[in-house]
Amino acid sequence: MPIEPYRRLFALPGVRPLVVVTLLARTPIAAGPMVLNLHVLQDLGQSYTWAAVVSVAVTIGLAVGSPLLGRLVDSVGLRPVILVTTVIEGVFWFTSPWLGLTGLLATAVFGGLFALPVHSISRQAMAALVPEAQRRTAFSLDSMVVEAAFMVGPALGVVVVTSLSGHVAMIGVGSCIVLAGIGLYLLNPAIRSKTSEVATGPRPPRSSWLTTRMVAVLAASSGAVLVLSGSDLAIVGVLREAGQLPWTSAVIPIWCLASLVGGFLYGAMRRSYPSLVLMGLLGLCTIPVAFASQWWLLALMLIPAGLLCAPTIAATSEEVSKLTPESVRGEALGLHGSALTAGSALGAPLAGLAIDLAGPPWGFVAVGGAGLLSAIVAWTLFRASANRAAAKAEAAAA
Template sequence: MRESTKRQQDGERPLNYRALFARPGVRPWLLVTLAAKLPVAMAPLALVFLVRETPGGYALGAVLGGAYVVGEVVGAPVLGARLTGARLGRELAAGLLVGAAAFAGLAFCATAPQPLTIVLAFLAGAAPAAHAGGLRALLVGAVPEEAVARALSIETTLTQGVWAVAPAAVAFLALGAAPGAPLLLAACCAALAALGVRALPRLDTTEVDPAGHATGEPPSRSRALAAGWPVYLTSAAAMALLATAELVLPALLESRGLPVTWSGPLLTAFSVASVVGGLLYGARQWPGGARAQSLVLLVVMATFVALIAVLPGLVGTAVALLLAGAFKSGVMVTRNLSLRERVPSSMLAAGYSVMYAVQGVGYSLTASLAAAVLAHAEPAAAVLSGAALTLVLTLVSALAERRPRIA
């Protein structure tokens, strides 16, 4: 009998946040995850600040940022597939150490030949790219079944908090200390995360199918990971909304005669609303299963993002962004829960890594779509195009969910 069922029969209530933090391994996991996520949040902007005063300037910064993202997209599924069983911690630590070395190399190579800096940027993105999926799998394995949603809400809140403070930290260090200082901090954080991950509790490697029943023979790795493709699609849909909100907002404000400088505070408020939304989602149980919740929340978030193009003035834009941000964390948590229902637990780290890569692809493709629309239409049309793309992807995912999982 599963632990969650036994707790329910015994009349025990699900763990609250305080009890969850008190569980063995959760607090160390928070520290390791914070150290691992901070370099990821800092890297794109840190690479721009690193080379903005070199002959390559901002153009080279954009190239390095692109190489870093490509590294993440390539490294997450390739290295994530290796995160199984007893070697999960070893693989995570190795990837983080290589990433730390790449970050340190970049910090001292601002004036090095461009091919070298591009390779280092790619390596800094690729080597530790599987950490998101691996650490999430470790967290899920460290808490009882009924507390998984709340634990994932904590992870989402931590992620949003890191992304909210990282740009300010990069600007402060790069302008106040040295252009390479943010990347040195990233290197130190990645190295500390590599040391910390080895001390985290190991996962139970018993083979379990997506419904939670023990199986006698492990399924095909490729078929098991492919079973999660509808969830991967919702991840791409969610990142389409995020890209639309982040990339089109400055142009939208300018087209309405509003100061572009408001884009920073508005996006910060968007992130803060996401932090609050994540905590509220994890604070109670909600009706319906995770897959149904994920689809509904995506539609609601897409609606509020579309309202950014419709509601007039600064207040209307701010209200729409705040409401979209409030539902963003719920989307992130429910898609992680949905993947657990479709991928065997022994391959969950790999599944999360694949999903992480798909997020990067979704963001990049939506950025390209937004750029194409902005070249021929008003920014409001670009916002509506991003929301429409999300709704189409959500519809395809919903139809796919009605089909049976791969055996």
């Protein structure tokens, strides 16, 4: 039965509370970018360009801070990092409503830099709590939790901003993130497995685990989110051109539901699949969506790509956990988070450029082609590196 692997997973100590707490923590974090954008547009009366600039500032902070916080988790433990990031994020969200645009821009980078690292904490704890044979199911579940948070969080943010105000929404996001930090601090999930033997000597050098294969996995992570964030904008562009923009509220949930189903089925499978293969298929399945011109056809054609979304992210998380020693896994998963952030930041501009130059359908072609190309290039580099290593080993043996 497909449900049986998940029953075995939830039977493991610590998994159930970790899933519940991280789902509650991820929901306000998912709402944050939308609330910030609407605050800039509605409360500050600024343009979409300035809203994008604020988003870029936060994104830069996230990309830089994720591996740094992961390294701190590896060296000083989980609770000190949770404490510091919870306090700083609380200060950011509680003060931002009263800052003007200049003040918001000045603090946005720090808000991203010290963001509560829920995603990497969740994946690092999953890797510690779950035996390697069950990690595909664990990371599939983690991807499904992320999908659920991003289905609910931004929608709730929009409702609060439009029905009350951006100020109320920002205070609400900050309050929920502080509560999430407190929950994570009290839960204090294990980030080292009980059977591990973590070295007490120097940290393994980065060159020992940041190999060509790891870079290929990070490229797949970035490429997957690039396709997803670019497709978001392309969906809006196609529906707007067809005069069917209100149907966005039906098309995107269908797409997200397909991702949840795909993640569930992938977690129930008996074997894992290479992230680069899944990434290439995701890009390949996205390109034909350009032929959809009606909302119902667009929803149907997005289903194959949607089925591959969560499995691709789950596969990259699983591979990162396999390729790194536990003593540096926080930093490695932080780099994974940075790769996801980079892909998210690149996807919408790429799709937007294609839409401006050639029309909305070409947004799908651009991001799907970029995802497929990145998978092919990363696979080629990985194979070339593996062949060189094999040749050196043969020469040494001779």
